[in-house]
Structure formats: structure tokens, C-alpha cells
Amino acid sequence: MDANTFLIQVLNGIQYGLLLFLVASGLTLILGIMGIINLAHGTFYMVGAYLAFSLSQHFGNLWLAMAGGVVIAVVIGLVLEWLLISRLYHRDHLYQVLLTYGLILIFEELRSVVFGDDVHGVAVPEILRVSIPLTETLSYPVYRLWMSAVCLVLAVGMYFLIQKTRLGMIIRAGAANREMVQSLGININLLYRLVFALGVALAAFAGMIAAPVASVFPGMGNQVLIVCFVVVVIGGIGSVKGAMLAAILIGLVDTFGKVISLEIGGVQLLPQLSGMMIYVLMAGVLLARPEGLFGKRA
Amino acid sequence: MGKLRPGTIILVVCLLALAVLPWFAEKYYVQLFTKMMIMAIFAMSLDLLVGFTGLVSLGHAAFFGVAGYVLAFAAPEYEAANLWVSLPLAMACSGLLALVIGVLVLRTSGIYFIMVTLAFAQMVFFLFHDTEFGGGADGIYVYAKPVAAIAGWEPFTLENHTHFYFVVLALLVLVYTGLRILLDSLFGRVIVGIRVNEHRMRSLGYRTFRYKLACFVLAGVLAGMAGYFAAAQFGFVNPETLGWHQSGSVLMMVILGGMGTLTGAVVGAFSMILLELGLQGLPAIGGMDLSKHWQLLMGGFIVCAVLLLPHGLLGLGRTASRLRRKPAEARDG
Numbered sequence: 001m002d003a004n005t006f007l008i009q010v011l012n013g014i015q016y017g018l019l020l021f022l023v024a025s026g027l028t029l030i031l032g033i034m035g036i037i038n039l040a041h042g043t044f045y046m047v048g049a050y051l052a053f054s055l056s057q058h059f060g061n062l063w064l065a066m067a068g069g070v071v072i073a074v075v076i077g078l079v080l081e082w083l084l085i086s087r088l089y090h091r092d093h094l095y096q097v098l099l100t101y102g103l104i105l106i107f108e109e110l111r112s113v114v115f116g117d118d119v120h121g122v123a124v125p126e127i128l129r130v131s132i133p134l135t136e137t138l139s140y141p142v143y144r145l146w147m148s149a150v151c152l153v154l155a156v157g158m159y160f161l162i163q164k165t166r167l168g169m170i171i172r173a174g175a176a177n178r179e180m181v182q183s184l185g186i187n188i189n190l191l192y193r194l195v196f197a198l199g200v201a202l203a204a205f206a207g208m209i210a211a212p213v214a215s216v217f218p219g220m221g222n223q224v225l226i227v228c229f230v231v232v233v234i235g236g237i238g239s240v241k242g243a244m245l246a247a248i249l250i251g252l253v254d255t256f257g258k259v260i261s262l263e264i265g266g267v268q269l270l271p272q273l274s275g276m277m278i279y280v281l282m283a284g285v286l287l288a289r290p291e292g293l294f295g296k297r298a
Numbered sequence: 299m300g301k302l303r304p305g306t307i308i309l310v311v312c313l314l315a316l317a318v319l320p321w322f323a324e325k326y327y328v329q330l331f332t333k334m335m336i337m338a339i340f341a342m343s344l345d346l347l348v349g350f351t352g353l354v355s356l357g358h359a360a361f362f363g364v365a366g367y368v369l370a371f372a373a374p375e376y377e378a379a380n381l382w383v384s385l386p387l388a389m390a391c392s393g394l395l396a397l398v399i400g401v402l403v404l405r406t407s408g409i410y411f412i413m414v415t416l417a418f419a420q421m422v423f424f425l426f427h428d429t430e431f432g433g434g435a436d437g438i439y440v441y442a443k444p445v446a447a448i449a450g451w452e453p454f455t456l457e458n459h460t461h462f463y464f465v466v467l468a469l470l471v472l473v474y475t476g477l478r479i480l481l482d483s484l485f486g487r488v489i490v491g492i493r494v495n496e497h498r499m500r501s502l503g504y505r506t507f508r509y510k511l512a513c514f515v516l517a518g519v520l521a522g523m524a525g526y527f528a529a530a531q532f533g534f535v536n537p538e539t540l541g542w543h544q545s546g547s548v549l550m551m552v553i554l555g556g557m558g559t560l561t562g563a564v565v566g567a568f569s570m571i572l573l574e575l576g577l578q579g580l581p582a583i584g585g586m587d588l589s590k591h592w593q594l595l596m597g598g599f600i601v602c603a604v605l606l607l608p609h610g611l612l613g614l615g616r617t618a619s620r621l622r623r624k625p626a627e628a629r630d631g
Contacts, residue, residue: 037409087605093409094354098553099604101546105597113591226420229413237409275428279421283402290405
């Protein structure tokens with residue numbers, strides 16, 4: 001592997017990692033703050049991608065589609081929390097798993113009813129439809145760089161929101177001690193609703209910006225969901241910092257697992273088994289630190 | 299002997315009904331009930347984890363599917379496998395996988411446990427999905443059903459659907475009785491104690507990790523038994539049989555029937571499969587083919603069941619009486 005290919009793979013790995021971070025950060029916030037295990041989180045990623053697909057056709061412009069899509073995603077998040085999720089706070093995780101599993105079936109089937117089961121593509125916006133040439137044959141698309149930049153901006157924004165603002169302070173307090181925050185006169189139900197909607201919007205937005213490079217297809221949400229679980233397990237529940245580190249790590253491991261070929265004892269291990277790499281990584285972390293890299297010891 | 303409880307009488311009546319069914323039902327229904335009983339064994343094995351030990355596993359299908367693959371490998375091309383060799387082998391492989399995964403996942407608990415079981419099951423899924431030795435995404439056919447020959451003598455043949463039915467029925471009764479005896483023993487008391495308060499069990503001197511691991515492996519072995527017969531009945535295995543949709547749906551069976559009762563798992567398995575069939579048979583309404591999109595209604599049903607049936611079908615009476623007594627409390631619980 002020469003230096004240019006290596007550079008391209010590093011960029012791809014980081015970009016994939018940052019995208020995972022957007023989805024996983026919502027998942028880990030909802031888990032850490034609300035104590036809700038949300039299997040339908042990957043579904044919101046899919047919803048975002050399909051929103052980008054249908055709205056960009058409708059408006060003829062991906063930027064407008066993204067703006068509209070985020071608004072719709074927030075509304076979906078608020079309604080779902082109000083209608084269903086808010087009834088699960090006092091229930092066992094088991095029921096959270098089942099209800100959100102039911103939601104996956106509903107959203108997947110609605111997707112099938114409305115859009116069918118075909119794979120769709122979304123066009124890259126015109127200004128970003130350029131590539132940076134590296135050598136005569138290799139180049140790197142600007143859209144991917146833009147994606148990474150947007151994810152980074154959002155990550156910094158989230159860090160600022162949670163660590164530096166009053167709202168973030170209340171969110172952190174709510175995660176530490178729900179009853180205490182409530183008795184201090186803060187409307188914890190409203191706070192939870194906002195956190196849930198924020199998580200949904202982040203996942204949907206990730207789906208929207210990923211749509212032009214990853215295409216839009218059935219089952220895309222579940223694929224992302226399980227990788228995000230691995231991210232959360234490695235990073236530690238509720239830790240946004242941990243999610244960031246784990247997401248980049250997994251992005252790189254997954255990307256390089258697909259391009260490196262590895263043979264041990266005449267058996268081709270990579271890239272054939274690249275799909276398993278991140279789980280092996282997770283197993284390693286579990287052996288060393290069952291609570292995740294940045295998780296609190298139970 | 300104590301007095302016969304109404305529950306016992308119902309159980310015996312249902313068992314008798316199952317025992318005489320093949321004389322009255324057509325082949326289709328005999329096969330349908332065979333499938334339901336296979337899934338009931340699968341659901342009971344998960345109930346041992348979820349309902350009794352308090353371990354919510356979202357990756358239980360891995361052990362179910364792997365056993366099916368073992369059968370497929372044991373019966374290459376058109377040759378039939380020997381039941382007495384391949385069944386123990388399949389169950390042993392499931393058990394071994396459960397041991398390896400169990401050692402890792404049991405280091406975690408609660409929400410972590412749910413996510414990690416799902417992730418490891420997905421790892422097994424990718425192992426079969428991305429590689430060629432298991433036929434990749436298409437899976438493999440099991441052309442011939444296993445032969446039950448012992449030194450030339452064949453007590454029954456699985457090619458006959460009635461024989462197949464009775465073998466599965468016998469195993470269902472065997473697994474149910476075995477688990478009942480196990481749960482009534484000291485071992486059973488200990489695992490229920492672990493669910494209720496693991497710290498206390500540990501301070502009483504029980505090595506809870508070993509108990510949980512034993513349960514996890516036993517549940518894996520029993521899931522393997524179910525997976526073996528499922529593969530034999532359907533005649534093929536593919537990665538979907540160990541995918542997470544399978545894990546989700548078997549978990550739903552356990553909860554729908556009412557967890558922690560064993561009978562609940564059986565009732566749940568039977569009702570879920572009947573419901574699935576019912577939904578798939580729905581007509582088209584207003585231009586929308588409901589039978590094609592039956593999962594939409596299934597999802598709606600699951601959501602409603604979680605919100606309205608906290609104790610499952612067997613706990614309907616309990617839910618109703620609580621609603622009458624204390625509406626507010628029932629809503630929260």
C-alpha cells in the first residue's frame with residue numbers, strides 16, 4: 001500500500017468514524033441520560049436517508065431537503081417520546097427492547113409501503129461535486145471532506161452544549177440524579193423529550209449526509225445500529241467523549257479491515273472476515289474493561 | 299400427592315390434544331404444529347435466561363442457527379446425517395459457542411448485556427454471511443432429513459411427518475419436564491435468587507458467575523436442539539436463521555406468553571406463529587396489500603402488547619384485576 005492509498009483510507013476511516021459518532025452520540029445520550037435502550041435508533045438514520053432522497057427530489061436541492069428533514073426528524077422524535085417512550089421510563093429494559101423492536105418493524109414496513117424495496121441514489125450537491133487530485137489516477141472527493149467537517153463541527157457544538165451551557169448542565173445533572181433535578185423545579189419530562197428529539201435529529205442528519213455516498217437502501221438502519229452498539233460498548237455508556245474515540249477507532253479498523261489482506265497458515269482471514277473485526281475489537285475491550293473505555297465502574 | 303390445580307388440568311388436556319392431533323389433522327397442520335413446538339422449545343430455552351436468571355439476551359438466535367448449520371455440514375449433498383451423531387454434535391457446538399460468548403458477555407450486566415449479546419450474535423451472523431464455507435448469504439440446503447438408525451435398526455423415520463411430529467412433541471415434554479425439575483432444585487432456586495438480588499446470593503457464598511454461565515450454556519444447548527430440528531424440517535439454513543430478527547421474535551414469544559413460567563414461553567410461541575399466519579393471510583384493503591406488509595401490523599401489535607399486557611397472555615387475569623383495583627398503579631407498573 002503506497003502513501004496515497006494509505007492517506008485515502010485514513011480519510012475514509014475517519015469520515016466513517018465521524019458519521020458513526022453522530023448516530024452513536026444520540027444513542028449514548030439517550031442511554032446515559034434517560035436510561036432507555038433504543039433499538040429504533042438506527043431506524044432514524046434510515047428515515048433521514050429516505051427523507052433526503054424524497055425531499056431532494058421534491059425541492060430539487062439537497063440543502064433544502066436537509067433543513068426540512070431535520071425539522072421533520074425533530075417532530076418525529078418529540079411525538080414518539082410523548083406517545084410511547086415516556087411510558088417506558090419505569091419499565092424494565094426488556095420492555096424498552098421490545099417496544100423499540102416493534103417500532104423498527106413499523107418503520108421498515110412503512111418504508112417498504114411508501115418507497116418500495118429498491119436501492120436509491122441521492123445526487124451530491126453541485127458545489128461539492130469536485131475531487132482533489134492526489135496523483136494522476138487517484139483523487140479524493142470534496143463531499144467526503146465536507147462530511148467530516150460537518151460532523152466535527154457538530155461534535156464540537158455538542159461538547160460545547162453539554163459542557164458549557166446551562167441546558168447542558170441540567171442534562172448532566174439529570175443523568176446523575178433525576179429526582180434531585182426534578183425537586184429543584186426543573187421540568188425533567190420536557191428535558192427528556194428534548195434529549196430524545198436531539199438524538200433522533202442527529203441520527204437522521206447522519207443518514208441525510210450519508211445518503212449521497214452510501215446510497216439509500218432497506219435495512220440500512222439496522223446495520224448502523226449494531227455498529228453503534230459496539231461504539232457505545234467500547235466508549236462506555238453515556239460518555240460522548242468515549243463515543244467519539246470509539247467511533248473513530250471503529251471507522252479506521254473497519255476501513256482497513258476491508259483493504260488489508262491477511263493470511264495466517266494458508267487461510268485468508270482479511271478482507272474475508274473484515275465484517276467481524278469490530279466485534280473482535282469489542283471482545284478485547286470487554287476482557288480488559290467491561291465498563292468501556294470511558295465508562296464508570298458499576 | 300397434593301390436589302390437582304386447574305393449571306395442571308389444563309396442561310394435561312392440552313398435552314392430550316397435541317398427542318392425538320395427527321389422527322385428526324391434515325399434513326399441513328401437523329407440520330405447522332411441529333414448527334410451533336420447535337419454536338416453543340427455543341422460547342423455553344430463552345425463558346430460562348430472561349425469565350428465571352434475569353439475563354435479557356438479544357442474541358439467542360446465534361445458538362439456534364449454528365446448530366442448523368452443523369446439521370447442514372453433517373449432511374453433505376444428498377447424504378443423510380445420522381441423528382444420534384449429528385444431534386449431540388449440533389447441541390455440543392451450540393453449547394461451546396454459548397460458553398465462549400457467555401464468558402465474555404457475562405462480564406457485563408443490564409443494558410450492556412443486551413447490547414453485547416446482540417453484537418456477538420451479529421458477529422456469528424457475519425461469519426456465515428461473509429464467508430463461502432456456509433454458502434454465504436444464500437445458506438445451504440439440507441436435502442435429506444437425519445436418519446435415526448442404530449446398527450441397522452430404525453425405530454422411526456423423520457421423513458415421515460407424523461414421526462417427526464411425535465419426536466418433537468416428545469422432546470418438548472422432555473425439555474419442559476427437565477427444566478421444571480431443574481428449576482425446582484437448589485440450582486433453580488439459586489438462579490432465581492440471582493435475578494432477584496445477585497449481591498445477596500454472592501454474599502451467601504454462591505459463585506454467581508458460574509451459575510449464570512451454566513444457565514447461558516444450557517440455554518444455548520437447548521436452543522441448538524430447536525435449531526437442529528428447525529433446519530431438518532425446513533430443509534435449509536441461511537444467515538437469517540441466526541440473525542437478530544430471529545432473536546427479537548423469540549424474545550417477543552417469551553414476553554407475549556408471560557416470562558418466568560415456561561408454559562408462558564410455549565403459549566407465546568404458539569400464539570406468535572398463529573398471529574403471523576393470520577396476518578399473512580389478510581386481504582388487501584384500499585389498494586394496500588396487508589398480507590405483504592404484515593410486519594407493519596406485527597410491529598403495531600408488539601408495541602400495543604408491551605403497553606397493554608405487562609404480564610403477558612398468561613398474566614391477563616392479573617393485569618385485569620390490577621386495573622380494576624388500582625387503575626393508577628397498574629398503568630405505572
